[in-house]
Amino acid sequence: MNISSTPSFLNTLKKEECYGCMACVNACGTDSISITRDSEGFIYPAVDKNKCILCGKCAKVCPLVNEPPELQEGQEVYYAWSNNTQNRLDSSSGGIFSEIATTVLSNNGLVYGAAYANDMSVVHIKITTKEELPKIRGSKYIQSDISPTFKTIKADLKAGKLVYFTGTPCQVSAIKKFTNNPDNLITSDLVCHGVPSSKMFQDQLSLFDQKINNISFRDKKRTGWGYDLRLVSDNKTWRMEPLALPYFYGFWKNLTLRPSCYNCQFATINREGDITLADYWLVRKSHPSIKTGKGVSAIIVNTDKGCKIIEDLNNITVEKSSMVNLLKGLGRLKSPVKKPQSRDLIMLEYSQKGFSYIAKNYLMPPRQVILKEKALRGLKQLILFKYWK
Ligand SMILES: Cc1cc2nc3c(=O)[nH]c(=O)nc-3n(C[C@H](O)[C@H](O)[C@H](O)COP(=O)(O)OP(=O)(O)OC[C@H]3O[C@@H](n4cnc5c(N)ncnc54)[C@H](O)[C@@H]3O)c2cc1C
Structure with a gap:
């Protein structure tokens, strides 16, 4: 794609093409690009056409314009x-x-x-x-x-x-x-x-009755290497099955x-x-x-x-x-994750009805899934010593 020769390319950038790195905002010499957040909670650049002088600096630093690297010899x-x-x-x-x-x-x-x-x-x-x-x-x-x-x-x-x-x-x-x-x-x-977006994560954390100060998605205390959630507030620590947290379920299932x-x-x-x-x-x-x-x-x-x-x-x-x-x-x-058919509908409902709504309606795994996860974790705990050194 030869976007770099089209200086005004930010105006035509589709959402699925923008990685949200904001290199363009930082490269702009005329301060004509600002950061906006869309209704899904993701950040995108917005160009002020009155200030933009079409210099093309934004295109030069955009990862999209970067041809993916070639296979390194001797990797x-x-x-x-x-x-x-x-x-x-x-x-x-x-x-x-x-x-x-x-x-x-x-x-x-x-x-x-x-x-x-x-x-x-x-x-x-x-x-x-x-x-x-x-x-x-x-x-x-x-x-x-x-x-x-x-x-x-x-x-x-x-x-x-x-x-x-x-x-x-x-x-x-x-x-x-x-x-x-x-x-x-x-x-x-x-x-x-x-x-997923930082905004959705903050929406999830706001559903706890205490302010969460830290969270580990990969706590190893219970069952070693894998996924396990530890959330910490000033006076409490929660450990929970990752899939039981709607935010994580959306991430895991590629829905959000x-x-x-x-x-x-x-x-x-x-x-x-x-x-x-x-x-x-x-x-x-x-x-x-x-x-x-x-x-x-x-x-x-x-x-x-x-x-x-x-x-x-x-x-x-x-x-x-x-x-x-x-x-x-x-x-x-080998390839990016596949977009589930329901993804856009879920995100539309998130924009219109909020995180609690999608958490309740789309981001809760069936009870059997959580029970199975718990049983597997118990089993993993029993055999952990075998793989622990
Ligand atoms: C969003 C995300 C998705 C991932 N997906 C996979 C996957 O599908 N398969 C796989 O094998 N590994 C994946 N990883 C990588 C894996 O989880 C470990 O980060 C990696 O193996 C390095 O582990 P470590 O023990 O060396 O270091 P760690 O200390 O665990 O972390 C390494 C680094 O990750 C960086 N980091 C943490 N969170 C973010 C973030 N949100 N954005 C950018 N950088 C971040 C930290 O700055 C730190 O420098 C993913 C990591 C992230 C952050």
């Missing part, structure tokens, strides 16, 4: 985990993100990742110390707003700082285009299922994702980041002797820069694997 696949048990347990898969971040911070570098804001929206922040790492550790299954980071990252890179940015592949693409990917920028993208997620050009083995991180769910099929209870990461090394970073990690267990094995359990390396 390598590994399974790995952090040797720091607490870090591994606090992370979604094997804690490799935290190990890379720790190495970067030890070299006076800066790390950018997704954190919960005070209002429980999700935004990318910069951290400069290891003490701040817990804020950005762990998967938040919500679209993170990276718009505040573009200019700061560019300034940090210009000042010669080593910068490590992690995010979804579309976000990594946007940051690389915005900064021209200099040598002192390291990126890792995540294999990504897709994201951003329109571009069903259309994602980054759901492929050709990756944007120097490194790709994922859950290596089926690792025991090809490597049956390893214990997986505390979580195992898949690492795809995509570039020479990525190779150097992994070589420099000295506190991880890492073994070579293969793309063929990895692909068996990771559909999102």
Whole structure:
């Protein structure tokens, strides 16, 4: 698609084409693009035609215009985990993100990742110390707003700082285009299922009778590596089946994702980041002797820069694997999720009648499903020690 030659392309951008990264807003030299939120809760750029001078800077940084990367020669696949048990347990898969971040911070570098804001929206922040790492550790299954980071990252890179940015592949693409990917920028993208909006997440949390201050979708305390919900308020901690939370059910069943997620050009083995991180769910099929209870990461090394970073990690267990094995359990390396037929109707009802309405009518699994989940969790608890090391 040769959109870059059409400077006014933002005006014709369809919703399913916009990833919501807001690189365009930050690139605009005339302040003519603002951020708007649609009735589904997703953010989009809006152009003020009176201010726009059709310079085309917005198109130059848009991930959509980016031809998806080509397959990197010599792409390598590994399974790995952090040797720091607490870090591994606090992370979604094997804690490799935290190990890379720790190495970067030890070299006076800066790390950018997704954190919960005070209002429980999700935004990318910069951290400069290891003490701040817990804020950005762990998967938040919500679209993170990276718009505040573009200019700061560019300034940090210009000042010669080593910068490590992690995010979804579309976000990594946007940051690389915005900064021209200099040598002192390291990126890792995540294999990504897709994201619902921060607004819907906040609507869900507002249904609790206490203010939720933190939430983990991947708590490992009850049954180890997998999905389990832990919600924390000032004086209470809830643990619940993820599917029993309507917000998570909508995410899991692909009912409430951003329109571009069903259309994602980054759901492929050709990756944007120097490194790709994922859950290596089926690792025991090809490597049956390893214990997986505390979580195992898949690492795809995509570039020479990525190779150097992994070589420099000295506190991880890492073994070579293969793309063929990895692909068996990771559909999102092959194609985006399919859009369910009911998705648009559900989102229309969300716009018109609110979250409680769709939660009650569309986002509650049948009772048997929850009971089955609970039974499976009980069984998993019984056999966990076998896979726990
Ligand atoms: C929205 C989303 C969907 C995902 N879908 C899949 C999938 O389908 N299959 C799969 O194998 N893995 C998926 N992952 C990746 C997986 O959950 C782990 O993040 C990954 O394996 C790295 O784990 P870790 O233990 O190394 O690090 P962790 O500490 O668990 O997290 C790694 C990084 O994720 C970043 N991050 C967290 N939430 C967000 C967010 N909302 N937006 C952008 N960046 C974020 C953090 O900044 C941190 O840098 C997804 C992650 C996210 C955020």
